[in-house]
Amino acid sequence: MKKxxxxxxxxxxxxxxxxxxxxxxxxxxxxxxxLKDGEVIGYNYYFFEKVDDILIIKNQIQFKVNLFxxxxxxxxxxxxxxxxxxxxxxxxxxxxxxxxxxFVNLIYDSKSDKFKINGSSYIGLADTKNIIGNWWNHQILxxxxxxxxxxxxxxxxxxxxxxxxxxxxxxxxxxxxxxxxTSKDMTIPKDKRLDFDVWYDREKAMIVKVAYSRLGNWEYxxxxxx
Numbered sequence: 001m002k003k004x005x006x007x008x009x010x011x012x013x014x015x016x017x018x019x020x021x022x023x024x025x026x027x028x029x030x031x032x033x034x035l036k037d038g039e040v041i042g043y044n045y046y047f048f049e050k051v052d053d054i055l056i057i058k059n060q061i062q063f064k065v066n067l068f069x070x071x072x073x074x075x076x077x078x079x080x081x082x083x084x085x086x087x088x089x090x091x092x093x094x095x096x097x098x099x100x101x102x103f104v105n106l107i108y109d110s111k112s113d114k115f116k117i118n119g120s121s122y123i124g125l126a127d128t129k130n131i132i133g134n135w136w137n138h139q140i141l142x143x144x145x146x147x148x149x150x151x152x153x154x155x156x157x158x159x160x161x162x163x164x165x166x167x168x169x170x171x172x173x174x175x176x177x178x179x180x181x182t183s184k185d186m187t188i189p190k191d192k193r194l195d196f197d198v199w200y201d202r203e204k205a206m207i208v209k210v211a212y213s214r215l216g217n218w219e220y221x222x223x224x225x226x
Contacts, residue, residue: 024048024055024057024136025048025050025055027048027225027226028047028048028226029045029046029047029048029224029225029226030045030046030048030136030206030222030224030225031043031044031045031222031223031224031225032044032045032046032135032220032221032222032223033220033221033223034061034063034218034219034220035218035219035220035221036063036065036216036217036218036219037216037217038217041063041064041065042061042062042063042064042075043060043061043062043063044059044060044061044135044220045059045060045061046058046059046060046134046136047059047060053084053085054082054083054084054089055082055083055084056080056081056082057080057081057082057083057134057136058078058079058080058081059077059078059079059080059081059093059134059136059149060077060078061075061076061077061078061095062075062076062077063075073098074096074097074098075095075096075097075098076095076096077093077094077095077096077097077102077149077150078093078094078095079091079092079093079094079104079134079149080092080093081132081134087108087128088106088108088115088128088132089107089108090106090107090108091104091105091106091132091147091149092104092105092106093149093150095150095151097150101120102119102120102121102150102151103119103120103151103152104117104118104119104120104147104148104149104150104151104152105117105118105119105152106118106119106126106132106147106152108128112125113128114126114127114128115127115128115130115147117147117152117154118152119148119151119152119153120150120151120152121148121151121152121153122148122151122152122153122154123152126147126154127145129143129144129145130143130145130146130147130154131143131145131146131147132146132147132149133146133147133148133149134149135207135210135220136206136207138200138205138206138207140181140207141159141179141181141198141200141207142159143157143159144156144157145157145184146194155183155184155192155194156183156184156185157181157182157183157184157194158181158182158183158184159179159180159181160179160180160182161177161178161179162178162179162180163177163178164176164177164178165177165178165199167199167208167209169208169209169221169222170221170223174201174208175201175202175203176199176200176201176202176208176209177199177200177202178197178198178199178200179197179198179199179200180196180197180198181194181195181196181197181198182194182195182196183195191214195212195213196210196211196212197210197211197212198210201222206222206225207222208221208222209221209222
């Protein structure tokens with residue numbers, strides 16, 4: 001019975017996600033705060049622009065981690081993602097992580113029907129079913145694999161629906177769907193592994209919270225959108 005319920009849920013979820021890019025046409029900006037151990041340490045902003053039939057999403061991310069007043073980790077990045085007719089056609093990103101440069105250059109090749117990726121961690125082709133691993137895109141909860149928005153590496157994933165919950169977010173109680181997103185291959189090093197709890201607001205059709213543990217407890221929270 002439980003398996004039947006989960007199957008029905010995902011069928012309905014899939015149907016509700018069709019033509020999902022049109023949903024983002026009404027947005028100009030989505031703001032997410034980044035927290036570590038309950039303290040705000042940075043932000044992840046997404047800016048949306050429609051040019052003819054191209055949806056452009058610009059991504060800005062920045063955070064710093066301090067320990068006893070000393071900066072021990074920092075990251076600053078910028079990316080541009082372009083979609084046409086619900087299809088990813090290009091993605092470019094540059095990131096500075098602890099003074100180490102990382103990058104992704106992705107383009108859709110219509111002849112091979114593949115993504116061509118030139119990244120700091122991967123160079124080669126990728127199936128078009130892959131999703132760029134940015135939290136603005138709720139289709140990441142349906143994908144079988146994702147492309148790192150920082151380095152271009154490809155990771156297969158498993159997404160499990162844990163149930164409906166009510167959570168408090170910035171003083172409001174909202175009903176959400178709770179998912180667990182993990183790497184399909186759990187033998188890869190832990191610091192390279194996908195292991196996220198994701199809360200999705202079906203009414204807004206938006207991911208509102210992401211949590212994971214890595215040298216502390218991290219959260220991405222949807223603060224505002226317009």
